[in-house]
Amino acid sequence: MGPTIPRGFVLGEFTNYSDATAMVEKLLAGEFKADNVSLIGHSPVLVERIKSRLGYGRVALSGAMTGFWIGLIFALVVGAGINVGPAGELSYNPQQFFAVVVLSAGIGMLFNITRFSLSKTKRGFLSTQMPVAAKWEVIVPETEAANAKKLLGSASDA
Template sequence: MTTPSPLGGRNRMLFPTMPRGEVVATYETYLDAQQAVDVLARADFPVDKVSIVGSDLKSVERVTGKLTWGRVALAGAASGAWLGIFFGLLLLIFSPTVSYAFVIAAVLIGAGFGMLFGIVSYAINRRRRDYTSVMQVIATSYSVLVDPDLVNRARNLLGAEPDIAPASGGWAQPQHPSDPPPAPPTGDDERPPAPPAPPAPPA
């Protein structure tokens, strides 16, 4: 027995589920997977049946530089100036009698307070964090999933071949049960060995 939700159909959007489908190709970067979906979209493929699934998520922190007193002061002044511009223009819109000198004063006051706040914050946290960084969550691989009924069409559009990966990286296509078996290898290295030479006659 299920309990009806007061949100109705909107409840399904609050709890996302994993998409169902078959892997058409796997890529090392999200950009490659995005380009594959663009190829399908340009070919009038029903892209609403396509999903990009990232696997093995990792948190990556990229260090962008070292913090210094001057850098902290400049960043604080810039953020404070933007806040001053916002409040100054807001007051100018609702009070037309206010002159532009008030906006300039708001910018200067905001820059001063922003610089002071940045310097104080840096002085407190200097020993714990003395650098700037950017946090990112990336996946080790990105798989393009398609509904099972459209897998063959997607493979034909992407030119996918099983067990073949380009030399520059890119995607590697998994073996599918409907794919024909691979042809036996050919080449000079696979030739049968030559028969042994007959023994020399006795002297």
């Protein structure tokens, strides 16, 4: 049997999550059993928040940074710039190491710019999506409703 929606007495309905959790905090401060309280969100809505503009400059910088990190890891793994002489002596040539890193950053930048310019769904912004409930209910079992109302009444009097 899967999860079920809790049933019981609705202590309060709220339009935002922080108000609903404030009521739960009041109940818990009054020594109400935590496992008797449920928060239920109704009418989920997908909210997309715009973070920033997106243009070729940001795309190029992002690609260069990704390429830089990939190049750095690759250079460290293959030992770019480290040479072993005929007698077994080691020598380090930092120009080779940095050449691998810079070349990788350039390739990453070009790859990202090309990918962005060929994108069919080119958007001019960056965003994040999250589900948000339109209404919140604080619910307790019917048998505990009187105790919960008493605790909330004494918490508001204090």
